[in-house]
Amino acid sequence: MSAGANLRTTAAALPGGFRAEPRTILPGATIGVLGGGQLGRMMALAGSAMGYRFVALDPTPDAPCGQVADQIVAAYDDVEAARELARRADVITYEFENVDADVAALLEAEAYVPQGSALLRTTQHRLREKRAVEAAGARVAPYAEIRSLGDLREAAGRFGFPCVLKTATGGYDGKGQWVIRSEAEIEPAYDALSRAKTELVLEQFIRFDKELSVIAARSPRGEIRTFPAAENVHVENILHLSIVPARVPEAVRREAEELAVRIAEGLNVVGLIAVEMFWSAEQGLFVNELAPRPHNSGHYTMDACRTSQFEQHVRAICNLPLGDPALLTPVVMVNVLGRHLEPVIARFAQPDEAAARLRVKPSLHLYGKRDAAPKRKMGHVNVLASSVEDALAWMDETKIWKV
Ligand code: AMP
Helix, strand or coil: CCHHHHHHHHHHHCCCCCCCCCCCCCCCCEEEEECCCHHHHHHHHHHHHCCCEEEEEECCCCCCCCCCCEEEECCCCCHHHHHHHHHHCCEEEECCCCCCHHHHHHHHHHCCCCCCCHHHHHHCCHHHHHHHHHHCCCCECCEEEECCHHHHHHHHHHHCCCEEEEECCCCCCCCCEEEECCHHHHHHHHHHHHCCCCCEEEEECCCCCEEEEEEEEECCCCCEEECCCEEEEEECCEEEEEEECCCCCHHHHHHHHHHHHHHHHHCCCCEEEEEEEEEECCCEEEEEEEECCCCHHHCCHHHHECCCHHHHHHHHHCCCCCCCCCECCCEEEEEEEHHHHHHHHHHHCCCCHHHHHHCCEEEEEECCCCCCCCCCEEEEEEEECCCHHHHHHHHHHHCHHHC
16 A cells, blocks of 8 residues: 555544644745635735745635636535645645535645644534633633523523524624523524524623734744734624724733633644634633634734734745744724725725824725625725824724724
8 A cells, every 4th residue: 555545544534634744835835725715815915925826726716816826716615626726736725614524634635734624623613612722721601512492491591691592613703693682582593593403502691891812823843923912893793893902901912812822732723723702801811713714803914013914824834934923013904894895995096184194004905806795805904003092093084984
């Protein structure tokens, strides 16, 4: 039996996959990306500047990443297309977490996937994720696995109202969850979410003062660096602002960054891991969710840090020394949704008196998406300023984000 066949057997036999021996991937090599959205695009832009080539697999022709890299147009569960990606790339990464299990197994067997698929398996499932976070020594909101209406009644009785019912898989941007506010909502919430045919989890509602996130990078050689904690503001369950430095006590920022290091180590991460948290002044920090990839709440790093999250991700998967994540300036990142696109483009086409007066530097990043649906993420603006208050004042004066 050849060594290659051996590897394939091992990959199939081990639950959660295996991880190949670390390799150092030098500039000139090709990085294959599963997914061709904005995260892949910004990864390719950063990595191209470093001398790498990129090929993305995405079903939408002319996807955001395909506009700045090569693209294989095919469905995410198309095994033949995954095989072509494996053939063309020296290293493979992904820009979303719902990678098809068969495709992940094939890629691990036929290509070099330094991040492995074990972490994907963990973060694809809220219950597995919570257990892994706890095992790494971090705290999550009290939760219960829900298998029946009876389980839900019992757990809601224990946690009190409100409490949050979530599907274990498939939810994002607030989809697949229901904040249960009273006894009367238990049954409708259960009926609605159990239609998703996945396990359910009930969480105690945390009366948080702030939502924070920290992005950590870990390389196969075990080096770990964290970006400064971001304070995140969501509107209609979609990220609206990331404010850095986060407006919480310095000790909380430090603790949040330490938690991210513990998780990156405990989960044996390679590449980036975004750790979303709740902070309550009374109760401290709780980890809410993980994302094993570049994250919207890390877009501020593109203009405000010595190294961007995208460059850091490329460095980590290629086993290069990690870059310095230090913050150079206070910053507010604001997302540009479809409904903001026209006014934002108009604003940036004219001299900006408010920016000059407030001495802020708003930097616009657009993703090249054609269909500007009202809630679709089309781009973001990083507002660099001498204080986050000045950056917020500029946003206030533009009036674009008031709608
Ligand atoms: P998620 O999909 O888990 O990131 O949840 C989306 C948003 O819902 C979070 O960013 C919070 O604003 C809110 N949320 C989710 N779970 C809880 C919870 N246990 N307590 C309070 N708010 C929550």
